[in-house]
Amino acid sequence: MLKNMMKNTLLNLKPIQKFIDGVGKDVKKFFGKDKGCIVGLEDDGVFYASGLYEWLKNKNLTFSTMDDDGRGLEEEKAKGRKILLVDNDIITGKGYKRAMEAMRLKKEKLGTKDVKYAVLCDRTGLADFSVEGYSAYAPWSLERLDGVDLKIIQALSEDGKKSFVEIAKGTGLSQVAIKNRVERLLKDKVLKIRGLLNMEKVYSVSAHIDIEADSKTINRLIEKFEKSPVVYHLVKTSGRYNLMVSIVTPNLESIENFIAKEIRSDLGVKHIEVNVGELPIIPKSWTPPII
The missing domain is CATH 3.30.70.920 (Lrp/AsnC effector binding domain/regulation of amino acid metabolism (RAM) domain)
Structure with a gap:
């Protein structure tokens, strides 16, 4: 009874509702009819992951938690499945990189099919699914351009019509992550796309x-x-x-x-x-x- 009360309470929380409203449909498409595992990253990501798992009500899905270095994952629940890592936000991208690297190292052992990342707020453009993009109050300067940003700018300088899919192939990120980064760079006037x-x-x-x-x-x-x-x-x-x-x-x-x-x-x-x-x-x- 207490467990059901906690689930119902999570679904009533506005941040959880906002997260589900923002990424729910895309997450459904990602899993489709395949077996999957939703993994909540400690600490705050667990609440968002739990709410999403309850909302999906998909018998093909399992639920687990882990630290961003991969410790604590119930590996039996993740074997042979698509994985969705869930956190509340990405600020610098360090936690994202640790978690994705941890899953990469486990890929052969677990036989995972695919790994995606979902957050409420993504200030870096790294997440595959997010509700809020780059926040205006977060620090931003040219010094904060990373290698991926520069690759995107270079690709668009060579061909302004190049698709997100084509750019993604040269960066190791998903099409959605590239789209988010381009939109952020355009919004902050770091990047301009125009005819030359x-x-x-x-x-x-x-x-x-x-x-x-x-x-x-x-x-x-x-x-x-x-x-x-x-x-x-x-x-x-x-x-x-x-x-x-x-x-x-x-x-x-x-x-x-x-x-x-x-x-x-x-x-x-x-x-x-x-x-x-x-x-x-x-x-x-x-x-x-x-x-």
Whole structure:
């Protein structure tokens, strides 16, 4: 009787309800008609796992618990089954990695079919099933980009239309985990996906121009160059020259015209130095402003 009361109480708790509402359907699809085992990770994950297990009411499922290092798992209940690890959240990803590694080491012994991870709140994008994604109050900076994030960014920089399935193959994560990470990177404006112009298909030559001028002139030039369809790099500098401009054009004549009309015509410009070269090695593409 006490056991039934505890189960009913769990299902009445709002966090448990929220968890089940968020991942329940996906978890059902994951198990399907196969035999499975729901494993609650100590401590808090046990409550979410227990509530989910009770809600599913699937005779093909068993229930167990374990520490994130794999200790405490009732292995007989997991043999030959699909495994769903359940926790309340992923903050840094360390617990997730320990638990997944523990199951990997047990795979041959247990003959497990597949292992997935479900949480209420995932701040890393690692979980296969989660309700809440990256939280705005969690710390985030470029220093926190891990190897998987960089692989995702690299894959999308090569082909912005690459599917989550294709990206997942090169990272070892699931399609859902990749989707969560991409959405997080987009939300926090770390990543942008957009159409880029292939320079070598449109231009044939580049020029690097250093400009010496007073501050008012520099600001005026910056405002003008930001709208130029040939300027792909623009930065203020210290030293003799105040502004560095890099452009790409179809021919040398276009470079001469740009310098004459856009730079030398401004009376505030004191001195310039120009270096003409091939198309840039990096970047090979960029988005010119529409004028």
